[in-house]
Amino acid sequence: MSKKLRLLSVVIALTMIVSSVFMAQPFSAANSDTAQTQEGTDYNLPTNVQDGEILHAWNISYNNIKSNLANIAAAGFSTVQTSPVQQPKDFNASWTDVSGQWWKLYQPLSFSIAEKSWLGSKQELTSLCTEAHKYGIKIICDIVVNHLANNGGSDTFNTEIAKYEPTIYNNTSAYFHPYRNCSDNSIQDVVQGNIGMPDLNTSNSYVQERVTSLLKECVDCGVDGFRFDAAKHIETPSDGSYASNFWPNVLGATTSYAQSNYSKTPYYYGEILSTCGNGRSFSSYTPYMSVVDNVTGNNIMWSINNKNASGAANSSFNSGVAANKIVMWAESHDTYADDSTSGVSQTTINKAYCLGASRNKIAMLYFMRTDGASMGSIGSTSYKSSAVSAANNFHNQFLGYSEYLSSYGSYAMCERYSNESTTTGMVIVNCSGTNSSVSGVTTQKMKDGTYTDMVTGNTFTVSGGKLSGTIGSTGVAVICNGTSPVTPTEETYDPSTEEGYYLVGTINGQDCWNSLTPDRKLHKSATVEGQYELDYTFHDNDEIKVVGYFDNVPTFYPSYGDNYRCTTAGNKTGECTLYFNPEGNSKWSYVYLTVQKKSTEPTTAPTTEPTEAPTGKIDLPDGYYLVGTINGKDCWPSNITADRRLHIDNEYTKGERYVLYYTLYAKDAIKVVKLENGVVTKWYKAENKTSYTINNRYDEATYKIYFMPDGYKSWIYTYINATKYDGEIPTYSDETEETTVPTTEPTTEPTTEPTEAPTAPAKTYIYGDANLNGEVQIIDVTLIQKYLSHSIQLSALQQKAAHVTNTPSLSIVDATVIQRYLAHFKDGSKVGTTFTE
Numbered sequence: 001m002s003k004k005l006r007l008l009s010v011v012i013a014l015t016m017i018v019s020s021v022f023m024a025q026p027f028s029a030a031n032s033d034t035a036q037t038q039e040g041t042d043y044n045l046p047t048n049v050q051d052g053e054i055l056h057a058w059n060i061s062y063n064n065i066k067s068n069l070a071n072i073a074a075a076g077f078s079t080v081q082t083s084p085v086q087q088p089k090d091f092n093a094s095w096t097d098v099s100g101q102w103w104k105l106y107q108p109l110s111f112s113i114a115e116k117s118w119l120g121s122k123q124e125l126t127s128l129c130t131e132a133h134k135y136g137i138k139i140i141c142d143i144v145v146n147h148l149a150n151n152g153g154s155d156t157f158n159t160e161i162a163k164y165e166p167t168i169y170n171n172t173s174a175y176f177h178p179y180r181n182c183s184d185n186s187i188q189d190v191v192q193g194n195i196g197m198p199d200l201n202t203s204n205s206y207v208q209e210r211v212t213s214l215l216k217e218c219v220d221c222g223v224d225g226f227r228f229d230a231a232k233h234i235e236t237p238s239d240g241s242y243a244s245n246f247w248p249n250v251l252g253a254t255t256s257y258a259q260s261n262y263s264k265t266p267y268y269y270g271e272i273l274s275t276c277g278n279g280r281s282f283s284s285y286t287p288y289m290s291v292v293d294n295v296t297g298n299n300i301m302w303s304i305n306n307k308n309a310s311g312a313a314n315s316s317f318n319s320g321v322a323a324n325k326i327v328m329w330a331e332s333h334d335t336y337a338d339d340s341t342s343g344v345s346q347t348t349i350n351k352a353y354c355l356g357a358s359r360n361k362i363a364m365l366y367f368m369r370t371d372g373a374s375m376g377s378i379g380s381t382s383y384k385s386s387a388v389s390a391a392n393n394f395h396n397q398f399l400g401y402s403e404y405l406s407s408y409g410s411y412a413m414c415e416r417y418s419n420e421s422t423t424t425g426m427v428i429v430n431c432s433g434t435n436s437s438v439s440g441v442t443t444q445k446m447k448d449g450t451y452t453d454m455v456t457g458n459t460f461t462v463s464g465g466k467l468s469g470t471i472g473s474t475g476v477a478v479i480c481n482g483t484s485p486v487t488p489t490e491e492t493y494d495p496s497t498e499e500g501y502y503l504v505g506t507i508n509g510q511d512c513w514n515s516l517t518p519d520r521k522l523h524k525s526a527t528v529e530g531q532y533e534l535d536y537t538f539h540d541n542d543e544i545k546v547v548g549y550f551d552n553v554p555t556f557y558p559s560y561g562d563n564y565r566c567t568t569a570g571n572k573t574g575e576c577t578l579y580f581n582p583e584g585n586s587k588w589s590y591v592y593l594t595v596q597k598k599s600t601e602p603t604t605a606p607t608t609e610p611t612e613a614p615t616g617k618i619d620l621p622d623g624y625y626l627v628g629t630i631n632g633k634d635c636w637p638s639n640i641t642a643d644r645r646l647h648i649d650n651e652y653t654k655g656e657r658y659v660l661y662y663t664l665y666a667k668d669a670i671k672v673v674k675l676e677n678g679v680v681t682k683w684y685k686a687e688n689k690t691s692y693t694i695n696n697r698y699d700e701a702t703y704k705i706y707f708m709p710d711g712y713k714s715w716i717y718t719y720i721n722a723t724k725y726d727g728e729i730p731t732y733s734d735e736t737e738e739t740t741v742p743t744t745e746p747t748t749e750p751t752t753e754p755t756e757a758p759t760a761p762a763k764t765y766i767y768g769d770a771n772l773n774g775e776v777q778i779i780d781v782t783l784i785q786k787y788l789s790h791s792i793q794l795s796a797l798q799q800k801a802a803h804v805t806n807t808p809s810l811s812i813v814d815a816t817v818i819q820r821y822l823a824h825f826k827d828g829s830k831v832g833t834t835f836t837e
Contacts, residue, residue, distance in 0.1 A: 044396055045078040045136040049225055049267035050290060050324055051399055052078030053357055053392050054140070054365040055383055058333045059083050059102050061376035062120040062128040068378065073135040075384050076392025079267075080132065081227055081365065084142040085125065085218065087114040087164055089149035096374035102337065103779045105142075106229060107149035107197055110164035111210035113217055118375035122221060129222025140225035140267060141218055145211045145250075146233045147197035153819050154196045154781060155179040167206065175201050181812050182233065182785055187242050190277035191235040196782030202234050203244030215254040215266075224267060231270025231285065232277065238284040247288040269327045269363075272319075273334075273792065282319045290327050290363070293319040297328040298335075301352035305344055309407035309431040312355060313414070323361035330356060331367045334792060338771050338783060342369075346382050346555055347475060351429045354391035354476045358414035358427035360403040364395075372505060372545040382555070387474035390454035391427055394478045398425060408441045417445040425451070425480030428467070434475040441467040451479040473550060497549060501532065503578075505544040516549055522591055532591035539596060546580040617678035620645070627673050640675065768818045768831035770794065770802040776832060778822060784815040797837060804831045 046052040055077040057065050065072075065080055072080060086108035093116070095101055101118065113122045129139045148165070149158035157176075162169040168176075177200070182193025192199060200207055215226060228234070235244045251268055258266050268289035276282055282291050295318035303311030317326060330352035335341040341349070346369070357364045366383050373379030382388070398416040405414050410432035417424045424446045430436050443465055451460040453469065460469030460479045471477045501522040504512050512520075525531035538544065548555045579590045624646040674682040765772060770780035770787075784802050786792045788811070794802065803810045804817050821831040 043073040062124040075389040126221040138224035146230040184277040232272040236284040312412040313407040357391040387476040390478040454478040
């Protein structure tokens with residue numbers, strides 16, 4: 001038997017021992033929708049989704065979820081939530097960067113399970129459900145029914161919809177609402193407003209039939225329930241003149257189908273962010289589904305982040321609905337993707353999750369961060385943290401017990417008790433740190449006696465209502481009397497692994513995100529403070545991340561500059577410097593990495609990059625041109641054409657960037673050259689996160705290309721539009737090109753070691769780039785609209801980037817101007833120009 005299997009057997013055995021202690025205790029009357037298998041009983045997982053905890057496997061493929069089901073069950077999760085299953089907009093299997101692709105899953109083309117997706121096939125979804133049920137795990141799928149994909153503008157229809165939903169595409173006036181701004185100002189604005197994509201007329205019977213067909217198709221695969229994206233923006237029977245029977249019709253038909261054919265009742269919950277809008281109530285949704293209470297979850301997390309124990313221990317719910325109708329989180333894919341919480345440590349997120357998971361009846365959702373992983377793969381494995389798994393098992397064991405929340409100094413606590421039982425337990429979170437000695441903390445419901453911390457195995461005592469013990473490095477203690485601690489479940493990493501810092505990622509063509517090996521452990525320099533050493537060779541473009549491994553818990557750390565992309569000049573053997581910032585350190589640490597070019601070059605890159613100008617005169621004006629492997633053709637030697645000339649257009653760009661109306665495709669390899677008097681006089685190194693290869697292609701996008709024209713001392717922070725353009729290439733009159741050094745230069749890799757916190761280097765941002773990912777995209781318009789409708793929060797920096805007009809404050813006008821910019825209208829706004837912070 002392998003070491004992992006032996007560990008798993010111990011976990012199962014101990015869990016069975018724990019479950020036997022509670023077997024005679026009163027539990028809530030769960031609505032069992034399927035019979036648990038023997039494997040599910042071993043893991044002591046609730047049979048009803050609402051009674052358990054949900055793991056949000058964001059962007060992770062069905063096969064990768066399936067291969068981790070044993071870990072998920074051992075961590076106490078009874079449900080896994082997938083990303084949207086429908087055919088996504090603009091899918092290409094070779095485009096795997098999360099930041100550029102994830103949102104496409106929320107712009108579907110169809111009401112059927114995707115034929116091609118980063119998640120996998122319909123057959124693989126079926127296989128996942130079959131295997132998950134062996135562990136007693138439910139699979140619920142994210143579903144998008146409020147809208148379909150746009151074509152670059154929020155009120156334009158993606159032409160690919162015609163392939164999958166021809167009836168809808170060919171009669172848009174019947175199946176979509178006319179464009180109107182989405183806001184919380186009126187019921188109509190909420191349920192018929194446009195949130196960045198064409199809004200479906202969900203009151204239409206044919207639309208309801210198509211949605212029902214999709215849900216039934218999922219049920220046939222074995223899916224146990226659904227999360228509905230943007231449920232807030234779909235009307236209920238209580239919405240007066242704008243009401244419809246969408247929810248009772250669609251969910252009623254799906255439930256009847258599942259009960260008749262599979263003897264189970266699907267679970268439903270809807271995304272309703274912050275409020276339901278003017279004149280609307282959460283209670284209009286709860287007859288049909290559970291609802292998200294993101295405000296309460298956010299308040300817990302930010303209270304802990306701000307060391308406010310009393311705020312974290314607030315027992316009220318913002319939504320005002322019963323706990324058994326609430327899904328809550330400490331972090332979601334929206335708050336992570338828009339950087340609202342990406343800077344919050346995983347330790348803090350875990351504390352907030354554990355406190356929420358300790359409560360009665362609510363279902364907590366645990367979001368799996370990507371941490372540098374690509375679409376379909378697994379990034380962070382922090383869901384297996386000893387604290388998280390202990391809190392989940394605690395939640396599962398105390399089903400039906402009452403709760404009492406309180407705080408004492410820096411500690412937020414949730415006690416669980418029953419008047420019919422002498423068994424009590426509690427989760428206690430240190431909001432001011434991690435390791436701490438607890439003494440004299442006042443409890444309200446805990447019985448006097450000796451308790452065991454399910455996180456560390458430490459002993460706690462309660463005497464006269466006073467708690468004493470020691471909280472470990474997670475900052476969380478999960479204690480109960482009369483039980484043995486549940487063994488932590490981080491068995492992905494060999495338990496004998498030494499503590500320290502390691503490099504993980506996609507390394508030398510291998511997926512090394514979930515493995516810690518001695519040869520990739522960083523060693524502190526004996527002579528230089530903050531420097532680490534590593535004798536290991538990486539390949540150009542390896543994706544790497546630093547993970548700290550202490551107390552059996554992996555923690556990912558932020559990296560400087562290129563984040564996790566390991567590159568060298570010219571893809572040749574060399575050295576790159578990785579800067580990272582361990583939690584609690586005030587200064588950057590760094591390690592020099594040896595990097596060599598890959599054994600095989602990309603198929604689209606030139607065999608040998610030219611080092612000299614092509615021979616012969618070229619009859620074109622002086623200027624900068626793109627050369628390379630473009631649109632699948634070899635344009636390296638002397639094939640320089642007028643349509644690939646870079647222009648400065650002062651009206652469009654305020655003189656701050658070059659523009660090029662030309663279609664570039666995935667895998668195009670490009671360089672910038674300077675043409676003078678018909679001769680190429682200079683080749684410029686094209687710098688970006690993926691060397692010079694275009695990896696991302698959207699219908700509308702702006703692609704970064706850095707180069708250093710003569711007269712500049714550093715990289716100029718400019719952009720080239722790489723957008724599909726169906727008309728004639730615009731003719732621009734050449735303005736005098738800048739030859740002086742820009743007053744603001746982009747942040748580049750430091751020539752000396754950083755000595756300050758990450759905010760020290762000046763950073764350049766783009767007006768219109770609301771999510772601060774370095775590009776102006778339609779997703780930025782969506783974020784602004786969600787912010788204006790109070791669905792999400794934007795940071796002060798994001799609001800500044802989003803405010804592109806002269807209006808007094810951020811408004812829908814800004815979103816409209818950005819949309820016009822993406823459609824190449826020139827309106828004199830500052831969209832696309834830069835500012836520094």
